[in-house]
Amino acid sequence: xxxxxxQWDKIYEYLTGVELWTTVGKGILEITLILIxxxxxxxxxxxxxxxxxxxxxxxxxxVTDRREATLRKLLENTLTYIxxxxxxxxxxxxxxLEIGALLAGAGIAGLAIGFGAQNLVKDIITGFFIIFExxxxxxxxxxxxxxxxFVEEIGLRTSKIKxxxxxxxxxxxxxxxxxxxxxxxxxxxxxxxxxxxxxxxxKAERILLDLLEELPARYEDMIGVPELLGVHxxxxxxxxxxxxxETQPMQHWAMARxxxxxxxxxxxxxxxxxxxxxxxxxxxxxxxxxxDGVADE
Numbered sequence: 001x002x003x004x005x006x007q008w009d010k011i012y013e014y015l016t017g018v019e020l021w022t023t024v025g026k027g028i029l030e031i032t033l034i035l036i037x038x039x040x041x042x043x044x045x046x047x048x049x050x051x052x053x054x055x056x057x058x059x060x061x062x063v064t065d066r067r068e069a070t071l072r073k074l075l076e077n078t079l080t081y082i083x084x085x086x087x088x089x090x091x092x093x094x095x096x097l098e099i100g101a102l103l104a105g106a107g108i109a110g111l112a113i114g115f116g117a118q119n120l121v122k123d124i125i126t127g128f129f130i131i132f133e134x135x136x137x138x139x140x141x142x143x144x145x146x147x148x149x150f151v152e153e154i155g156l157r158t159s160k161i162k163x164x165x166x167x168x169x170x171x172x173x174x175x176x177x178x179x180x181x182x183x184x185x186x187x188x189x190x191x192x193x194x195x196x197x198x199x200x201x202x203k204a205e206r207i208l209l210d211l212l213e214e215l216p217a218r219y220e221d222m223i224g225v226p227e228l229l230g231v232h233x234x235x236x237x238x239x240x241x242x243x244x245x246e247t248q249p250m251q252h253w254a255m256a257r258x259x260x261x262x263x264x265x266x267x268x269x270x271x272x273x274x275x276x277x278x279x280x281x282x283x284x285x286x287x288x289x290x291x292d293g294v295a296d297e
Contacts, residue, residue, distance in 0.1 A: 030094040038087040045079045069138040070131060070154050077155065120157065122174035127156040130173060140183040141250050144176050186223060187252035189245045191259045194238035196275035201231070201239060204272050208241065211266045219258055221251040226259065238275040 053068050129135075131154060136142045140151045142161065149163035159176065161169040195204050205228060212226045226245035233240040243263075247255045267274055 027094050031091050034087050034090050034094070038083050042080055042083050045083075046076050049075050049079070073138060073153060074131060074155070119172070119174055123157045123172045125174075126176060127154070127159070127173035130154065130159070130176070131156075135179055136181050136183075140181055142182065143180040144171065144178060147171060183249045185249065187247050187249055189226075189247055189252040189256040189259065191243040191245070191256050191263070192232060193241045193243065193260075193263050194235065194275055195241060196238060196273045199239075199273055201241075203270075204241065204267075205230070207266060207270050207272065208243070208263065211262060212243065212245075215245075215259065215262065219255060221248045222255055223247060 049072060053072055136151055136154075138151050138154060141149065142151060144161070147161045147163070147169035149161045149167075149169065152160040152162045152168065154160075155173075157173060159171050159173055161171065163169065193208070195201060208228050212228060216222050216225055223246040226243050229242040229244060231239055232242035243259060245252075245255055245259060264274065266272075
């Protein structure tokens with residue numbers, strides 16, 4: 001009994017001693033200061049990055065908005081990872097751990113894991129070249145593999161693509177082997193307009209040409225006057241005229257809808273008929289008629 005009481009007295013004396021609580025208080029203070037400084041450095045660093053790109057806009061060497069958004073996001077993420085990693089190391093040191101031995105062991109373990117992490121290395125290398133070569137940037141509309149949509153984020157390992165219906169596709173960079181980027185060059189809106197066979201094609205073309213001259217002043221996303229290519233197809237119940245219009249990148253869908261609306265309103269005003277599907281029916285049981293138009297009995 002005396003032995004247990006002696007050990008309990010030692011534990012109680014240690015727990016209530018000034019040295020223990022001084023060490024604990026010092027450690028808590030160090031960790032708190034490390035976290036505060038980390039948040040301050042990250043916040044300040046992000047402001048400096050934003051200021052850097054703001055100054056770039058006024059300098060002789062300018063970066064496109066799409067590339068700026070990509071590089072800015074990448075620099076902010078890199079800064080955050082570095083600060084968090086450094087803060088974690090300092091917190092471990094505050095607990096009295098030997099960081100040198102820990103890093104050496106982690107290096108050996110990382111080397112062993114690296115031989116089996118070829119896909120990870122491939123993702124990082126591919127991500128670097130995607131950013132370096134500016135294959136696509138944040139905000140671009142791209143198609144790659146089974147994903148199509150706007151680029152939300154580009155990292156060194158993965159890229160995030162959000163489709164127009166809201167799905168977010170997270171794709172490893174190493175699996176991106178073919179990309180179609182719709183946002184780099186101007187787009188082309190293609191509109192087919194049907195005219196009935198009974199209609200006056202020459203009149204319809206003159207009306208369309210007058211209308212197309214007016215459209216660039218109404219729609220700022222339309223570049224130049226749209227072009228009427230002429231008769232594109234002879235359909236089952238209509239003659240199809242094709243119109244093409246150069247637009248700002250990714251605005252061809254909106255401009256195509258606007259052109260269809262303008263054409264419909266102008267044709268209604270000019271009494272030009274836009275045909276609808278027709279069906280002609282013949283009866284097999286029509287009664288034969290004589291020369292004077294009276295049915296034979």
